[in-house]
Amino acid sequence: MASGLDDQLTEALVRTRRFFTRAEVGADLRTLHQIGGRSADDFYRDRWSHDKVVRSTHGVNCTGSCSWKVYVKDGIITWEAQQTDYPSVGPDRPEYEPRGCPRGAAFSWYTYSPTRVRYPYVRGVLLELYREAKARLGDPVLAWADIVDDPDRARRYKSARGKGGLVRATWEEATELVAAAHVHTIKRFGPDRVAGFSPIPAMSMVSHASGARFVSLIGGSMLSFYDWYADLPVASPQMFGDQTDVPESGDWWDAGYLVMWGSNVPVTRTPDAHWMAEARYRGQKVVVVSPDYADNVKFADEWLAAQPGTDGALAMAMGHVILKEFFVDRQVPYFTDYVKRYTDLPFLVRLEERGDAHVPGKFLTAEDLGDDSEHAAFKTVLLDSATGEAVVPNGSLGFRFGEAGVGRWNLDLGDVDPLLSAGGEGVTVQLARFDGGGGAVTRGVPTRRVNGHLVTTVYDLMLAQYGVHRAGLPGSWPTGYDDAAEPYTPAWQATITGVPAEKAERIAREFATNAEDSRGRSMILMGAGTNHWFHSDTIYRAFLALTSLTGCQGVNGGGWAHYVGQEKCRPVTGWAQLAFGLDWSRPPRQMIQTAFWYLHTDQFRYDQFGADTLSAAGGEGQLAGKTTADVIAQSARMGWMPSYPTFDRNPLDLADEADATGMPVADYIVGLLRAGALRFACEDPDAEHNYPRVLTVWRANLLGSSAKGNCSAPTRRCARRRRRSGRATSCGASRRRPASWTCCSAWTSG
């Protein structure tokens, strides 16, 4: 058969099409003549006609928020064009516009896509059961109870899951069915057996708030949305105490040295990418770290093709080079001053004896100095270089809350010039390593005794951890950059990342040199590529150490520039009032979704790892012998982290019982717990009264993305398959209740 467009079949098809076209088709099939003057091209003019133009954008979590002119005819979007009335930013830097991307330009096609679901659908067998029960009993709640309380009926609709069979229902009937499931669940099992999930309120605040308010007002638990699916780099709150407060994309243009690390900006930040391209004409050097030849690589002066997921090793090696060359071999006043003012590097850390070694303990605090003032245990300590005395500087957590901290919640050091290094006798400490090299390294740090406590500084520990040797200190150290056996040298990273050691070393040096020359205008532009990995917080912190050591954070054109930066729920205080029903009752029930899926999809039964699998060498062994589920249950019992459902009984019944005794509810509950007459549901998540019954998901593809990592559905399917095949499971799955979720707009179960 001939290929291409000139074969006989193509010719025949084109000729046949003549009969469907109301026009005169040329003999060569390449021209079309329509009769009727200008009306012949009405179809073209109609395509672009409109009766009004409105301004809008696309709420699709792209973080672009580009301004668009939306052309509307008879209430239907007909087409869109980029808006071009952004204010000018002046003659000395690129303008914002034009903003937009090809996906946005085609947005109205999504809006009217024939594949878009526009009606409610219910599993056919469930709808039949419900209609029959309601006709017989005359009440929606009784009908729902009739289905879920009957093992045979419940099995019929649950076993139909995953096999299609969804049928169209009316909105009235679907909402009635869902409402009946909620009412029955609250009455029989308690409101904390109802859960809700929806991601990213910043993307569409009203949609998120409307559902969250409903769930909160009925006492259900809203599940967190940002943490597990890894859009929020938790390194940001860990290091800076905020949620990715980063510069806007226009600041990329201010950078003298730009590392695009895990962010393919021409594709994922299309309307912003021009700043990166334009800055190159200004002399900016662009480096890309990407395992593949991604679109942004073609803009780069250098490409570091690190293996996927190994970015942390590269960043640690770059940190090794920067600490050695810019802090130990010589000092850069700008860097030294910056880290003394804005980082915890000068703070003192207690060293604790563990066996025959020392390990880093907690920060030395004002309490350790004998201070018994308010929150003294949360006020960190440093050494004044002028006197060598311990000083409690402003700005630590102990000054944040309480009257004694008024006026001291700031970083004003006054006349104090902190010492970066403790500078005394060298003591070996055991430091964890996670690269399979034996669990720990033993390296020396300078120490002092302060009020009887053996202490060193964060800076000293950092040099030891990064393997940067100083004369006179004991321990095992790299012999040079080419020592691949000791972490975290350039040669060591090359064995993990595949990036040549020379390249990692040179880029680190260039990054820091540019920061020194420009006072902090080196930038790392990060994205999801390095965030969606196990323990991505530590990967990110390795990056942020680079930008912090070199004085780049908080500097125009410097620091980290993250893709989440421009998308926030700005009116969050008022929004939270609305979304979580705080105007009616507080606190609302909220739970981290990670633990929720882990417990309630039975993932804990298949987890091969103990809670102590990744414990650091030198740890206290608190997780030894525990499972992760044990730790979650302990956390709920201790009140560290809420877990829903809370107790193994309906909380409404518990409140009624407390009322009947005349006791405050809290006292009554504590009494039951102390007597062992009440247990936490998470201690036995599969027990009949302990698992959630209704889950509502909106604006999310839970199994496809948002609940990722827990592999819940496949695991449960495997378990069912094993049970059907009669094969025993190693984890007690054969004891488990039948699968109990259904998936529709609401996930309901008996």
Ligand code: SF4
């Ligand atoms: S980046 Fe694209 S999808 Fe996002 S708002 Fe801009 S044009 Fe729309």
